[in-house]
Amino acid sequence: MTTPTDNLDGPARPLTCRQVLDFVMLYLDRELPPDTHERFEHHLGECPSCVNYLRSYMQTIRLERLAFEHDEDPAHGVMPADLLNAICRARAARPDR
Amino acid sequence: MSGPARADIRPVPEVDQTDLLGRLRAGEDAAFDELVQTCGGRMLAVARRMLGREEDSHDAVQDAFLSAFRSMGDFDGRAQLNTWLHRITVNCCLMRLRTRRRRPERSIEDFLPVFLEDGHQRTSTPRWTPEASADTREIRTLVRAKIDELPEQYRIVLMLRDIEGLSTEETAVCLDMNISAVKTRLHRARQALRTLLEPAFAATGQFSEPHP
Numbered sequence: 450m451t452t453p454t455d456n457l458d459g460p461a462r463p464l465t466c467r468q469v470l471d472f473v474m475l476y477l478d479r480e481l482p483p484d485t486h487e488r489f490e491h492h493l494g495e496c497p498s499c500v501n502y503l504r505s506y507m508q509t510i511r512l513e514r515l516a517f518e519h520d521e522d523p524a525h526g527v528m529p530a531d532l533l534n535a536i537c538r539a540r541a542a543r544p545d546r
Numbered sequence: 547m548s549g550p551a552r553a554d555i556r557p558v559p560e561v562d563q564t565d566l567l568g569r570l571r572a573g574e575d576a577a578f579d580e581l582v583q584t585c586g587g588r589m590l591a592v593a594r595r596m597l598g599r600e601e602d603s604h605d606a607v608q609d610a611f612l613s614a615f616r617s618m619g620d621f622d623g624r625a626q627l628n629t630w631l632h633r634i635t636v637n638c639c640l641m642r643l644r645t646r647r648r649r650p651e652r653s654i655e656d657f658l659p660v661f662l663e664d665g666h667q668r669t670s671t672p673r674w675t676p677e678a679s680a681d682t683r684e685i686r687t688l689v690r691a692k693i694d695e696l697p698e699q700y701r702i703v704l705m706l707r708d709i710e711g712l713s714t715e716e717t718a719v720c721l722d723m724n725i726s727a728v729k730t731r732l733h734r735a736r737q738a739l740r741t742l743l744e745p746a747f748a749a750t751g752q753f754s755e756p757h758p
Contacts, residue, residue: 465665
């Protein structure tokens with residue numbers, strides 16, 4: 450995996466698709482050095498495939514979060530009675546109480 | 547984008563927390579029952595996400611409560627009680643995962659993009675359909691199943707960072723990794739998940755609009 454501190458063949462050279470895909474997360478987190486950030490966006494302006502990759506990467510993160518969002522619904526927050534009882538029993542049995 | 551993902555750990559209201567903490571520290575039985583009743587459901591949800599199996603999840607939550615009861619004196623009250631319990635639960639889940647027999651899994655390399663010698667993508671990435679943004683039960687089920695297909699060490703980093711909302715630094719401490727390794731692993735996990743989801747969400751996939 451390329452890192453933005455690797456030798457990128459001089460400041461004037463455009464980034465390759467490989468470098469762009471390696472840098473996607475750092476780009477979204479705004480952690481790329483300014484020069485690399487600019488070259489990243491320049492590449493996007495010329496490469497629809499990398500634009501699609503970036504968008505689908507962002508959609509992937511959104512889908513991950515949606516997939517578990519409903520875990521926070523009140524219906525999921527109910528403790529089963531057997532677990533509740535097991536915890537109470539285990540606490541009562543602790544020697545350091 | 548990849549900072550702490552969610553602020554979904556609803557806090558015990560501040561006044562209640564102060565009151566509850568005082569009673570917990572005084573060893574009041576009713577306060578411990580209240581803590582389990584109030585926070586247990588969310589801890590169980592965390593354990594189910596991380597461990598999958600119901601029995602393991604119950605065991606991890608029980609471990610977490612017992613650990614919390616033991617170390618209640620160390621909790622300084624600056625963090626929210628729920629946040630503290632969340633971290634304990636995550637650690638108990640990680641301990642269970644370390645001792646669990648690993649299932650056979652594919653290499654992460656199988657899911658990463660492939661390039662030509664000149665650095666171009668070997669296959670162009672297709673546009674994804676807008677339906678990939680829909681919040682339906684079918685899509686949620688698919689995404690969970692695909693996350694489960696990730697190699698375990700990648701799935702865990704993705705879960706801790708993107709779903710449980712731990713920072714890169716917190717994840718590094720939990721997993722005894724350096725920060726740079728956490729970032730690399732998270733990026734690869736997301737790339738792999740993207741690859742696994744693509745057949746369903748590419749413009750010609752399962753969730754694309756039918757053509758007239």
